[in-house]
Amino acid sequence: MYQRILVPTDGSPLSKKALQHATALAGICGAELVVFTAVPRYPVSYLDGAAVFEAQDIARIEQQWMDAARERLNAAVAEAKAGGVKARAAVIRSDLVAESIIAAARKHKADLIVMASHGRKGLKRLLLGSETQHVLTHSTWPVLVLR
Numbered sequence: 001m002y003q004r005i006l007v008p009t010d011g012s013p014l015s016k017k018a019l020q021h022a023t024a025l026a027g028i029c030g031a032e033l034v035v036f037t038a039v040p041r042y043p044v045s046y047l048d049g050a051a052v053f054e055a056q057d058i059a060r061i062e063q064q065w066m067d068a069a070r071e072r073l074n075a076a077v078a079e080a081k082a083g084g085v086k087a088r089a090a091v092i093r094s095d096l097v098a099e100s101i102i103a104a105a106r107k108h109k110a111d112l113i114v115m116a117s118h119g120r121k122g123l124k125r126l127l128l129g130s131e132t133q134h135v136l137t138h139s140t141w142p143v144l145v146l147r
Contacts, residue, residue: 002031006110006141008101009037011072014116018146019076022114025144026085033087034108035076038100039069041093066093098134105141114144 007022009015019035026033042058042065053061073089080087090108094100105113117132136143 002026002029002111004032004034004108004110005029005112005114006034006036006101006105006108007114008097008104009035009072009076011037012116014146018114018116021144021146023080023083023085023087025112025114026080026087027083031086031111033077033080033085034090034104034110035073035080035087036090036092036101036104036108037069037073038092038094038097039065040095062093066091098131098138101131101135102139102141105139110141112142112144113139114146117145117147 002025005022005026007019009019023033025031039062042053042062069091070089073091077087077089090104092100092104101113101115104110113135115132115135117130132143132145136145
């Protein structure tokens with residue numbers, strides 16, 4: 001049914017749950033699993049009194065974030081492969097998480113996106129936003145949402 005499943009993860013318990021389900025589904029379907037994450041850029045603030053960092057410090061912090069993301073993805077890929085599922089990692093540096101997920105689905109020719117949702121409602125959803133909701137409304141791929 002599915003040839004390639006994209007599963008975005010941020011390392012949270014909910015995204016780990018989505019990763020487990022996506023891995024099981026990929027195993028059942030014989031699909032390849034693409035484990036994806038978007039690493040944010042270091043925020044640069046120009047407000048008065050804000051801490052100002054040198055460019056090399058910002059680059060070092062961003063590299064640490066990228067290395068941690070790759071380590072997390074490589075562990076997920078190794079776990080999937082140990083379970084007999086073909087898997088690979090994909091990472092991008094971007095502050096636009098939902099757009100990055102959609103772009104990754106396009107780039108990797110995914111048949112399905114599997115992701116988690118916190119299920120926030122009301123004011124919390126308004127203030128915190130929903131990457132999952134954004135993917136659901138802007139993606140042309142099927143999306144399996146887990147809570």
